[in-house]
Amino acid sequence: MSTAEQPVAGAPSRHAADALTLCNVDVSYSVRREDQRVVRDVSFHVARGESFGLVGESGCGKSTIALAIVRYLARNGRVSAGTIEIDGRDVLGLNQTELRRLRAEDVSMVYQEPGRALNPSILVGRQVAEVYEVAGMDRQLAMGRAEEMLGKVRISDPKGVMGRYPHQLSGGMLQRVVIAMALASEPSLLILDEPTTALDATVEAEVLDLITGLRSEFNTSLLFISHNLAVIAKMCDRVGVLYAGEMVEEGPAADVFRSPRHPYTVGLLRSIPWRDPEGGAAHGENGGRPPLATIPGSLPAPGSVIEGCVFADRCGLADERCRTEAPPIYEIGGGRGSRCHYHERAQSVPLVAADAGQPEPAGGRDDRGGEPLLRLRSASKTFHMGGQTVRGLYGVDLDVAAGETVGLVGESGSGKTTLARVAIGLTGPDQGSEVTLNGHPVAPVATKRSATDQKALQIVFQNPDSALNRRHSVRRLISRSLSKLGGYSGDRLQARLRSLVDSVRLPERYLPMRPAQLSGGLKQRVAIARAFAGDPRIVICDEPTSALDVSVQAAILNLLTDLQRRENVAYLFISHDLGVVRYLADRIVVLYLGRVMELGPAGAVFSSPHHPYTEALLSAVPTLDDADRLRIRLEGEIPSAADPPTGCPFHTRCPRKIGEICETTEPELREEEPGHGIRCHIPLADLRRLQAIDTGPAPAAATSAPSER
Amino acid sequence: MSIGAVPVESAAAVSAGQADLRGQVLRDLVRQKSFIAGAVILGFWILAAIFGSAVVKDPSAQNLLLINQAPSGSHWFGTDSLGRDMFARVITGSRDILITAPLATLLGTVMGTILGLVMGYFRGIVDDVVGRVVEAFLALPLVVTGILGIVALGASNTTLIIVIGIVFTPLIARTVRAAVLLERELDYVSAAKLRGEGSLYIMFAEILPNVLAPIMVEFTVRLGYAVFTIVTLSFLGFGIPPPSPDWGLDISNNFPQVTAGYWWEVLFDALAVASLVIGVNMIANSIESALDAS
Amino acid sequence: GANKVGTSSAASSSSATGGGTPVKGGTLKLASQAPAAAVNPITVSDAGGLCMLAQTGEFLTFDNNMTLQLQPMLATSWTHSQGGKVWTFKLRSGVKFHNGQPLTADDVVYTMQQLADPKNASNALSTFAGVLSPAGVVKVDPSTVAFHLEAANGNFPYLVSSDNYNAIIVPKGTDFGKWQSTFIGTGPFKLQSYTANQSATFVANPSYWGGAPHLSSATFTFYSSQQPQILALQGGQVDVIVQFVPQGATSLLNTSSYNIIKLKSANHRELSMRNDQAPFTDARVRQAIALSLDRPGMVKALLSGAGSVGNDSPFSPKFPSTNTSVPQRTQDIAKAKQLLAAAGHPHGFSTSLATEQYEEIPAMATVIAQAAKAIGVNISLKVENQSAYYGKSTFGNSDWLDATMSLVDYGDRGVPNVFLDAPLLSKGTWNAAHFKNPTYDALVKQYTAAVDLQTQKTIAGKIETLLLSETPIVIPYFIDGLTATTPGVKGVNPTSLSAIFLKDAYKSA
Amino acid sequence: MSLFILKRVGLGLITLWILSLIVFFAAQVLPGDPARAILGNQAAPSAVRALSHQLGTDRSVLAQYGTWIGHVVTGNLGTSYEYQGPIGPQLTSALGNSLKLAALAFVLVVPLGILGGVVAALNVGKPVDRITSVVGLSATVIPEVVSGIVLILVFGIWLNVLPIQASTPPGSGFGTQLYHLILPAIPLTLILFGYIQQMARAGTVEALASDYARTATLKGLPRGVMIRRHVLRNSLLPTITVIASQTGYLIGGLVLVETLFHYNGIGTLIYNAANHKDFPMLEAGVLVIGVVYMVATLIADTLFSLLNPRIRYRGVE
């Protein structure tokens, strides 16, 4: 990339050519009349046509920087030092009119929730056209241009979409509209703040492709913000890694991710569970999983004053110097910089995975493969909503054996949570559904199940904020479960409480606290401790880490594997993150519109031949090192569960559709290999052949830019 | 070489320390000017109610020779149609209201909370049936409830408390229900069901603590309205019976004198009422914003 | 005797009763209390309703409150026989109802029988019970009617006068329930429209026996309370307030911009003390309470002066038979304390007083309580809504009749008979004092039967003296009947009962 | 949509029925009886008995309720015990009066409240905001008695510029009526002002903080356009519901203002009916308020969903 020779260290030199320059920017929020500096001394620049990525964990100040650039900080926030220039113009010095012109002409922004970015009560077309009207166009003309623009973001029916309200469009469509709006003014700088975080992987892939395409078409500079390293790697030329409001490392994306020079970047990269998509099983079939690396500790509280290196507290390399002397940005050549005294040794930072502890021998409790513990037969759930019937789950058969981990994947709305709730008895299934636990059928509702059954099957919810009563102390949360599920009381309860919190690595000093005083990871540990209070046989985990940062996620995943090994518990692990599932699961179940599309041992499902849907899911996942992998893209929207397609539910989006039959006849779940079933009309051999070629007709929207101009 | 043997995130809120949330709310509260102002006003009337009679003239002492006297040095707020000192009556006129208003509000809050919890938690048929009744009560004009209650039970402070309690119950139930509807969808309720907790436990031990904030706000807001309602009912003749000095009653009795030009017989009472409701309301708002902030 | 007690000032009196040349035509606008119920001649019991009856209806006799004279109306003359047991009325000839039908004895018999029939929900029964039964009404000839009473009654002509407001003469066969749609009577005005709770308009009856009235019409606007009537008068929206009470009317009483017609009335409040319950079994205790009151002060404060002090008997200054030679009781705290001490209560005692939420009564109760305090008696008040207070108005079912002390209102009457009977006779139905005194009972019987004024006066003196010494009840004051008009209004003839007769009324330019 | 309305109407009818039951059974505890109320407190017992029989009030309570509900379902509100005539005309006139007063209050308060709320929201945290909010909230809690009396004193008596009674002589023109209703409408306006102002403020603050407002601003729209087109439209939606829900309160809560300013409205009618135990009249009055309340809420909800595309197609509350 041409930007490699740009100086990065210290104050970047002003380049007339730069689309964006930040110079020693500090941003503070005043909270309870105290200034909290959440962005400190951040400098970077984005050259014309360049794509710059800003990556970092939640709360590190990414959005704050983005908003500071467009001067849209919250009322209590202000840029307390430094300068920001767009196209060489000092943003902070503009008056209202100039600022408005800047926003209208030079910079646009796209953010996380497309649904909220659009005005719910104004037609989509009007909102897009407004951009042109601001530029002085009359309404008629503006509407025409808006339609044109919607075409450019590859909306198939621009005219139709113009006449709709935002709530009538799907997330992916909305984000396209927002992008269309952002690009309509042909800005020199486009800021994207986690533009795909709220989207499904399949949709995310599409939107990312679209952005890549449009970027070259419009020759716009990008400031791309994400917590997802892989997305940044895919989208950006250069990257800046933020930690606690400081830019700790900067450089060409490929270089930074290949050989990070800051212990934080190193730690982040190591905690990603799955970095090799096609590299086969990440662990031995029967052996323990290698624990993931984690970063100990947590972010300093916003606004805390730190003397030395901000990362020192969590850094395996830190010494006295790090704690007292704040490191400057060390130029390390190749256009790279690192804010670490010991940047040369960064990669030697010790791997911390103490959660895993010493692998204990599985012991005699390993009774995998016997009679399934949990068994669902033709489990269906129909929701009735405002006269509509929504098939949340449709004829699902599923077994979970003792001690195994079954991964459940699928796009949003595919019925994963519904399946979990049916199994555990929080949602009563339709007539004819059967739930068997330990060989005997159980009541469809949890409250009617026997105490033993309740104990045997527990759940860890996705969102610990919702799952933990915020008015109860950690002690109360766990001990109540111990007494209700474990039947403990008195001293025995206290003893068990101590051993339980110890086994989830929750220091006892947290016991008197309320959930609000704990970080996300700690909260999830409390939730896990609670689920294990009654010595369950199966624990359902519904996306237990999706709300967590990667480094925290790693620790939780380590904890779960550790617990499984020691307690011989089975997991039904739900996730939309194939990496996580891949890391944990022995067997995988792929859901689509409430139906099982594929099911089988992890290795078999993740490697071809597999269902075209699985194939698409896999190829949608951005990874750090697959820049040139060919992708299968899914066309169109996920159909509504209220009105599922006839025939194969996937046929509307299937890149490998073979014809009539897909539209009319729903395929059986064929057990092609022992324990591996695929619901597809295409014979296994054909699938294998097609997917082996892998260069087959690039289906649907390819990665190239649209031809129209 | 492993550092950080316990790889655990430290408590998130370091700067806030382990400070109790309640402490924070309290600190936020006393920092607000409107809270201080409200507290001063309310405090004044409470003091006046307790110690006022020791300081001022006897509020019931009549002087039929000095009736309808305009404000003067000896009678700061004038005298009423029975020659009673209006200043004394205004100062001591808060006595009953300061007892009945909080009790009535408390009654309404407790009943409303129970009802709201039950409706919100069980939903379905319970909610439908109770909801209809609640809706019906909401459509019932205050006069009707007032007249029915007071005529049936006789005019007394207890009756007033019951009537206002009944009037407030559906209002509070509605707020609580809405909060409970949100809470019951949270997974901690599911978690409680999954460990076999009964409905009562879930409602009162799990959900109730989480809806206390809106209940508390509702309580303080309603407190102001209790004063409002008591004065209104007194004015309509459903209030506290004479001769105890009472703002609403005095206003009601002396209102016909207004056209004769004896404005002092109602104005000071009216202003006293206004100051009390505004004071209570300022406190209510401060509590609301302090709770919001945390 | 035409002794005139009536008016507050010579000016208003003369202007109200006439003098000057009447102006023909025009509409008089009056503010009246809204009839509280249907205007049914048999059931009407409220001020608004009775005022309506009197607009189109007429009585056998007319108690002219302005002159305190009983005058002929539909009856031209009346005589009594058998010592006041039989009364015979000669009817006016040439009188026509508004529907054109002539007035005959049959109509009078029908009307009176209906009113006296216990089977009917007749409000007049409170007057006629024990006096007249339907069988006692007899047609003598087409223009003569005789009333055979159950007991001699010297005041009977008053009982068929405008004082007995239900007793308007209606055509034979009238359905009283539907009367409200026609208002058919014999009076100087005919109904034009009546809308409940809003207004009523009456137009001159050109064929009235006494000649057409001056006014061409009169419009009554109904109000549910007094305050707006005052405002309407001040705002020029009405010319007349038919009747108002002093409470809350200071603004009218304190100015000279309006003519105020003050009529002596028997309207009063009775404070009863349970003669059968300690400590009021002792007459000295009752007297002490009565002596504690500052009556002129009460009249001034509670009535803005529009009343006269009472002497603890129902004989109001209004009644010709009232014996004014009996000394007036005045406040005497020392004597009251002395009496209490003598009765064994040197340090006073505590008791309670039940009363109703009505006009100035709650304030009056606090005045009484305050006065009692001065003699060491601690009275706690129980002020109730009227319907709660009256309950079923029978012993055992009524706070009014059952309370240790009770304070109640008695509306105006033409003769004191009801006041002497119901609240004070041993068998009296409203004997809230539970007063049982054979001497008194006998005196009342004599009084009722007495036909000549002098005898009546003599007996009245005895009754007044007896009541003063026994003090079963306290009557601190009588409230004047008040009517207000703008200065231009002349010739209106109100009654202290709140009716108003407009035959001679006109608006001067 | 029509299904939604139909369902709401159904539920409303059930509520009204429950309301009628509450009133009916509660009315049974009232002391006294209609006949005594008509004949006066000191009427002869025989007369009271006779009249009770005539009125039908000596029948069992259930029989009375039965007769009444039987009439109501056929659209006949029944006969007033007190006035022995049909209820309809009195009710209509009282309701008409109340509606006039309420309408004037609304006409005054809605624009004021919204303006106050929006101005406060645009100046969040600034003195303007704090002052309007304190004023608004204080106005809301001050009883009508208090504000009414102060108004009467100031405008009616001291300055003597406005009439202090709301009733006008029969046949008065629109202007006169309006003139007389100004003073009574103000206490109502004050009470509602706080509600509406707070609601409009909260809605506007929320909309201003929304992502779509940010989008609009970042498009470079002038602030005024941004506020008009993007903020107000969404922020005022919830205010509509508040306004409508207050209609119910207004009509039901008028009794005080009616008493204070001597106005023959529905509040006074109910008050009298309850005092005279005129059960059919009481029921009719309460039900009519119930109907107004429900219709207002229904209109609000319908309007809300019509104006709000998000729920226009869903039709759930």
Ligand SMILES: Nc1ncnc2c1ncn2[C@@H]1O[C@H](COP(=O)(O)OP(=O)(O)OP(=O)(O)O)[C@@H](O)[C@H]1O
């Ligand atoms: N208006 C505000 N007032 C006070 N503190 C704020 C405010 N907005 C953000 N912060 C704090 O500033 C810090 C940075 O927030 P910011 O939203 O920029 O983080 P982020 O990197 O975008 O995080 P995420 O990945 O969660 O979006 C956080 O600690 C946050 O709590």
Ligand SMILES: Nc1ncnc2c1ncn2[C@@H]1O[C@H](COP(=O)(O)OP(=O)(O)OP(=O)(O)O)[C@@H](O)[C@H]1O
């Ligand atoms: N309570 C409910 N009422 C109506 N429909 C529901 C309900 N719960 C789920 N659904 C519908 O059922 C389908 C499956 O939902 P589910 O929550 O199980 O999906 P999911 O796979 O867990 O999605 P996500 O990844 O977003 O959590 C969706 O179409 C959803 O809209």
Ligand SMILES: [Mg+2]
């Ligand atoms: Mg962010």
Ligand SMILES: [Mg+2]
């Ligand atoms: Mg889910």
